[in-house]
Amino acid sequence: MDNLSLVTIIIIVANAIISYKGFGDFNFFEKYxxxxxxxxxxxxxxxxxxxxxxxxxxHLIFNMLSLYFFADVVINHLGAFPFIIIYVGSLLLGNLLSYYFHKNEYQYSAVGASGAVSGIIYSAILLQPGMKLMFFFIPIAIPAYLFGIGYLLYSIYGMKNSIGNIGHDAHFGGAVGGYLFTLLLAPWLFQTNMLMIVLLALPIVLLYILKRTGKL
Known part of the structure; x- marks a missing residue:
């Protein structure tokens, strides 16, 4: 078993065990x-x-499948420990952004690894922007960087219009975490993927402008 399998399996198992504990224990779920x-x-x-x-x-299966499909890209490029840093950092940054947007909504609550997984997805896209992604509802493969930009633009749209019972702000914050931590851990990307760095930063700049101008 290589580091990729070990790290990914440990995170997936931890999510499964803790989530299933929460499914059957209301007090545990409410406490954490x-x-x-x-x-x-x-x-x-x-x-x-x-x-x-x-x-x-x-919810659990969707997040863990998404993690499984993108984890290897990050670990193969950076290693297991940087992968963990990006995962945990994205989780925390996603929740920090969610806290920032909902700090006056005292009853607001949320759960899920979506912020952390979004960070891993965005990290993978930054590290390997030329990879192609396929979706069952789209018959052709699309470049990963287009998916990344579209994903964050949709998250902004979801935040602005409160679409669905989805933590769009945590998704966005997690993706930003993946972006920032990856650049800190892999500064060589500034020499090899500068165009992608700029393109993937555009939705982040847009969110900042919308927030500063009071449009979000």
């Missing part, structure tokens, strides 16, 4: 989910623990 009021009362552990809880089995 992301919840604005509780965090403001000092329960900072929720900023981390909520990333290992999920709303249901479908």
């Amino acid at each position: 989910k992301f919840q604005i009021g509780a965090i403001q009362r000092g329960e900072k552990i929720r900023m981390f623990s909520s990333g290992f809880l999920h709303a249901d089995t479908q």
Whole structure:
């Protein structure tokens, strides 16, 4: 078993065990989910623990499959330990952005590894922007960088219009985490992938402008 399999399996197993504990134990779920009021009362552990809880089995499977498909790209380029840094950093940054946008909504709550997984996806795209992605509803492969840009633009749209019961802000924050931590850990990308760095930064700049101008 190589580092890729070991690290990925450990994270997937941890998510599965903690999520299934939450499925069957309401008090456990309530104690460790992301919840604005509780965090403001000092329960900072929720900023981390909520990333290992999920709303249901479908939510869990979707996130873990997404992680599995992109994890190898990051680990093959950077190694297992940097992968963990990006995963945890993206989880925390996703929740920090969510906290920032909902800090006055004391009952706001959320769960899921989506922020962390978004960070790994964005990291993989930054490291290997030329890879092609296929989706069952799109009959042709699309470049990974186009998916990354589109993903964040949709997240901004979802945040602005409160679409669905989805933590778009955590997704966006996680992707930004993947972007920033990858550049810190792989500064050589500034020599090899500068155009992609600029292109993938555009949605981040757009979010900043929208927030500064009060349009979000």
